[in-house]
Amino acid sequence: MALVSVLVVTFEFTGGKLLVGVVSGDLARALASDAIYLVAFLILVWMYRDVLKADWKVYWKHIWRNLVLALIAWAIIKVGLEGIRWAMTQVGLSVSAVIMPASTSINDIKTIQIVSSLAPLLAPFSEEIMFRGTLFYQWTNSKIAGPIMFIVSSIAFGLVHWNSFNGQIISMIPYMFMGAFFAFIYWKSGNIWHNIMAHLFFNSYPILMALYGLFTM
Template identity: 40%
Template sequence: MSAPPPEHPAVPETSINYRQLGLFCLLYFASFLATVVCSWLPPVSLYIEAGITILIDGGLLVLVLRTYGAFLKQSWPAFRYHIGRHLALTFAWMIGLKIINAIVTAIVTAVSNTTAIPVVPPTPELLKTAFWLILSSAPGLLIAPFIEEIFFRHLLYYQWRGRKIAPVMFWLSATVFGLWHWSNVAGQWPQLIPYAVIGIFLALIYRHKHNIWYNIMTHFFYNLVAVVLLLILSLILFLR
């Protein structure tokens, strides 16, 4: 019988591939600029926005799989071994992140006098389209963990471990992760802080487990729960 893979093997330290890092930074910056430009343009159908997001995330996912497919495959056996226990652990971490996010959001909201979620009157038209809009946005939300964990946690932080700049990259990755979600806060910039805090804890998970799949699944569960709850809520409101 072969020995089980190490519980959380350290990824062998390699030289920084600045070309790949630069490519991903350029693509993320281009995506950021695209969302900024779209915010200045006349409003378009929310379904079109969701479709554009899916196309961008789908393209980035293909790039991630082509570039880091071997890395993900190498890291998978250690996570797959006792997969039930590992999925339960990442689900528990997800719950912890939800609690941390709620606490930090409440503090930021109280201190900055901003609103965590913009309040939109539940008009009949909105209720009619909310379910299908969330459903059309779901693929992008479920693809995002694979892309964001490779970029923010691996490229921007973990591959720099053992170097003097590693602590700087730890905080930089969390800060950039928070800023990346600017479109979620409707211009209320203090509300980006909870996203940065989530980035800190996700980086700590990677630092502790040395396996990107713990991050991917924690992040995936985080988004999945949000999608499912929003779908249920919108469906209930629509059927009322």
């Protein structure tokens, strides 16, 4: 299961990139990307359904408290990312935010924003299962492997956003810290839904803002 999850997420971010690259047009690429994320989501959720079901039962018992905690985690991530980016600029490093695909017209941008919204909503499931579940949490009982995989999973989480930053590794460093924060959440809670919901809130915010701007323009 661990090997398959790594292969699925690797295809999602590398093989998927190659597949999307052969499709012409921003809208077609967005649809292809959604399809790839959906396949990865279905495979990993099915594979880890027992863990997801068991953890959800525990998470649901205090759902409102847990959602508030997820919102707090989202706020910490937002402030933390901006703080890390600011600190990096103070030492002369050029750091970019997520680079969105360019489009040729306002109508195209609106359509692509709507179509592209599915992938970020599915990504928290596959990413948390792979990076926090497979790469990190199963090693937490080991005093040697645990800290090593904490670092490895955090760096890998940042690097997997290669496409979002057009390969600018410096710009991925704040996401490595975000990966470390997610690993810390899973280590302390032992429940993957705390990670998924916090990650989902983080990914949903720019989508909601984009859709708000879309319908108020």
